[in-house]
Amino acid sequence: MSTRRKWLLALLSAMLTVSLTGTATALAEAPQSSANSQSEASIQASLSDMPASLRPSIEWVYKNRMLKENSVGRKNLIFDQIFAGKGTINYVVRWQSAKNLTLQQRQDIERMLGRQLNNWTKHLKGYDGWPYGDIPVKVVGWAVANPAQILNKQLNEIVYTQTIVDELSKTDPRIPAALPVAPSALSRFDHFTDPNYAYPGGLDKRFDMYLWGTTNFGGGAGGDWGQRMSDDYILSTVNNNEIQITEHEIGHGFGMPDFYGENDRPPGGFPVPTIMWAGNSSKITDWDVWLLRYTWSQLKQDSQRFRM
Ligand SMILES: [Zn+2]
Secondary structure, rough: OOOHHHHHHHHHHHHHHHHHHHHHHHHHHHOOOOOOHHHHHHEEEEHHHOOOOOOOHHHHHHHHHHHHOOOOOOOOOHHHHHHOOOOOOOEEEEEEOOOOOOOHHHHHHHHHHHHHHHEEEOOOEEOOOOOOOOOOOOEEEEOOOOOOHHHHOOOOOOEEEEEEEOHHHHHHOOOOOOOOOOHHHHHHOOOOOOOOOOOOOOOOEOEEEEEEEEOOOOOOEEOOEEEOOOOOOOOOOOOOOOOOHHHHHHHHHOOOOOOOOOHOOOOOOOOOOOOOOOOOOOOOOHHHHHHHHHHHHHOOOOOOOOOO
């Protein structure tokens, strides 16, 4: 037994050495192409590990966009949500669509949300005091216009059927007028400014964000309230690993901006592509990872905001 153990330990340490060496080489030689693999392998990284080629553009964006536009000032970024949820994120799926959802689709949607969120947060693991590992993501409610749309409803599934009128439907009649809503009492978005607020039934019952699927919705929208795109986009990408629009919109939830106009972008341009410049990258890149990490390193300095 002890011999086997030694073998295992030797093997493990050899693997670690190889991967760490590989990381260092990749960082020095080719930060552009090694993007995601090196970030995942990094252990106990800090801001000083940021590749020099990325630093000027990331610092420019943080200072001239995120601070100026105050996209990081609201204490309901996904960083804040994860802290408030003790390392978890809860969603309600807001289904503004006449399409039914099968049990399989609902299970796939929950797993998809976990994958997309962790495609971002896995790059914070072991980075500069970030205290969490994998982030469990749960769907704690389904908001639909008609409860019959939730096929084979399970006993532990919660379905909300209240609706309001979507103003967007008045200017675009292709958008369904009935917009399902979940109870405000369970919404972190509606209560995060009140530190003493208690969710009915406890913290586990709250929801942090909506995944909002709207028939005929073009493109996407995102913020600390969640992510919105078309119902068809959600269903057709649900089993993909990286989902371009969904990941981009989640990026807004961390306070990251868009880069549509030339003046929105760093003066020297981006050294590598970024998923936050719509159409520039279909995946989270090394640049995105380091903007996320840089943002965390800045925000964590407010120890009142992030109590560890
Ligand atoms: Zn955007």
